[in-house]
C-alpha cells in the first residue's frame with residue numbers, strides 16, 4: 001500500500017472514491033490507459049459485494065438450492081433429506097468473504113499500479129478531494145482529469161416506532177450472521193428479501209415474509225414471484241402479502257421481537273430483517289461543494305459523467321441505473337474508457353448508442369439472476385414495461401417443464417419462460433426464465449437482446465439436445481405459429 005507520506009504530490013489524473021467492484025474497475029481501466037490513479041476506501045477494498053452482498057449471499061444460497069435440486073433427482077433424493085451442516089455452510093461463507101479481510105484485493109489494486117488511500121473521501125471543490133483517515137488526519141488530492149464517485153449504496157430501514165431498540169438486521173447482518181435465528185421475519189419481497197428468506201429457511205429458521213405489495217419480486221414478470229412464493233411456502237416459509245409493519249419492539253436486550261402489522265396481526269420472532277431497498281452513499285460526500293444535493297442519487301449521461309459536469313463521474317449503484325455488480329462493472333469499463341479518451345483526446349469519443357463510451361445496455365439489456373429455488377432470471381423489459389414504453393409487442397410463453405432437458409434435470413420440474421418480441425423490429429426486448437438451473441441460460445438471452453438478433457436468425461441458433469435451452473426452440477416455434 002502506498003505510504004501516504006511517500007506520495008510526492010497529491011495530484012493524480014483520476015481520483016476514485018470507493019473501492020467496491022465498480023471503483024476497482026474504473027481504476028483498472030484508467031491505469032490500463034496509463035493514467036495515474038488514486039483510490040480512496042473507507043472500509044474494505046472490494047466493497048459491499050465482496051463482504052456483505054453478492055459473495056456471502058451466494059455462498060449461503062448454493063447449498064440450500066443444491067439440496068433442493070438434489071431432492072428432485074430420482075435415486076439421489078433419499079440421500080439428501082437431512083438438514084444442512086450449518087457450521088460448514090457458515091464456514092464456507094466466511095471463506096468466500098476472505099473472513100472480511102481485504103488483503104487479496106489490496107494486492108490486486110497495488111499490482112495494477114493504483115495508489116490506495118484508506119479513509120473517507122469527500123469532494124471539497126472542482127476536482128478536489130479530501131481523505132480523512134481513521135485517526136483524523138486529512139490529505140488533499142487533486143484530479144487533473146476526473147473524479148469518479150463509486151460509493152455504492154446502503155440498506156434503507158423505515159423509521160418505525162421502536163425500530164432502534166430492536167437492532168434490526170439489514171442485508172449486512174443477514175449475510176454475515178454467525179448463527180441461525182429460530183424465527184426470522186423478513187420485511188420486503190424484493191431480491192434481498194427472497195434470497196435471504198431462502199437462505200435462512202433452508203438453514204433451519206422459521207421464516208415469515210411481510211410484503212406490502214401483492215407479490216414477490218415485483219420488478220420481474222408476475223410468474224417469477226408466483227413460482228418463488230410457491231416454492232418458499234413448500235419449504236415451510238409463511239408469506240404475508242398486502243400487509244405493512246406498523247411498529248416493532250424487543251423484550252429486554254436479547255428477548256424476542258414483536259412485529260405489529262396493519263391488519264392487526266402480531267408476529268413474534270428472534271430477529272427481523274428489513275430488505276426494503278437502498279439509499280445512495282452520498283450524504284457525507286461534500287456534494288454541496290460542487291453544487292449537488294447531499295444524499296441524492298447522482299444522475300449521469302451514458303458515459304457515466306454527472307449531468308452538468310465535465311470532470312465528475314458517478315459509476316455503479318450510486319447512479320441508480322442498475323443496482324447490480326456486473327452492470328456497475330460494465331459502467332466502469334465504459335466510464336474508464338471515456339475518462340481516458342477525454343483525457344488523451346484520442347481515440348475520438350464514441351457516445352452513440354452501443355458505442356465504446358456509452359453504457360447503452362443499462363437501458364436495453366440489464367441481466368439479473370435471483371438465486372432462489374427456483375432461480376428467476378431476466379434481461380431487458382418485462383411485457384408490462386415494453387407496453388408502457390409504447391412498443392408494439394407480443395409475449396410468447398412456454399412451460400419449462402415441457403422440455404426434455406428439464407424432465408431430466410428434475411422430477412416434477414416447475415418453471416416458465418417468456419420472451420417479449422418487438423413486432424416492428426422483430427427482435428427481443430426481454431426474456432425471463434424461472435425454474436431450477438436456469439441461471440446459466442440467461443446469457444443466451446442477454447446476447448439475443450443486446451445483439452438485437454432478429455427472430456428469423458435466432459431460428460438458426462440450435463440448442464443442444466437434451467438441454468433446458470431447448471425452450472428457445474419452443475418459444476420460437478410458438479412465435480412463428
Ligand SMILES: Cc1cc2nc3c(=O)[nH]c(=O)nc-3n(C[C@H](O)[C@H](O)[C@H](O)COP(=O)(O)OP(=O)(O)OC[C@H]3O[C@@H](n4cnc5c(N)ncnc54)[C@H](O)[C@@H]3O)c2cc1C
Nearest residue numbers: 018020022042047048053054121151152316317323324325
Ligand atoms: C444482499 C445483497 C446481495 C446482492 N447480490 C448480488 C448479486 O448476486 N449479483 C449482483 O450483480 N449484485 C448483487 N447485489 C448488488 C451489489 O452488491 C451492488 O450492485 C454492488 O455492490 C455495487 O457495487 P459498487 O462498487 O457500486 O458499490 P459497493 O459495493 O457498495 O462499494 C462502494 C464502496 O465505496 C466505499 N465508500 C463509500 N463511501 C465512501 C467514501 N466517502 N470514501 C471512501 N469510500 C467510500 C464503501 O465502503 C464501499 O467499499 C447484492 C446486494 C445485496 C445487498
Ligand SMILES: NC(=O)c1ccc[n+]([C@@H]2O[C@H](COP(=O)([O-])OP(=O)(O)OC[C@H]3O[C@@H](n4cnc5c(N)ncnc54)[C@H](O)[C@@H]3O)[C@@H](O)[C@H]2O)c1
Nearest residue numbers: 158188189190191192193212275276277323368369370371
Ligand atoms: N441476485 C441479485 O442480483 C441480487 C441480490 C440481492 C440484491 N440485489 C440488488 O440489490 C438491490 C437492493 O435489493 P432490495 O431487495 O433491498 O431492494 P428492492 O428495491 O429490490 O426491494 C425492496 C422491496 O421492499 C419494498 N419496501 C420498501 N419499503 C418498504 C417498507 N417500508 N415496508 C415494506 N416493504 C417495503 C419495496 O416495495 C420492494 O419491493 C436490488 O436493486 C437488487 O438489484 C441483487
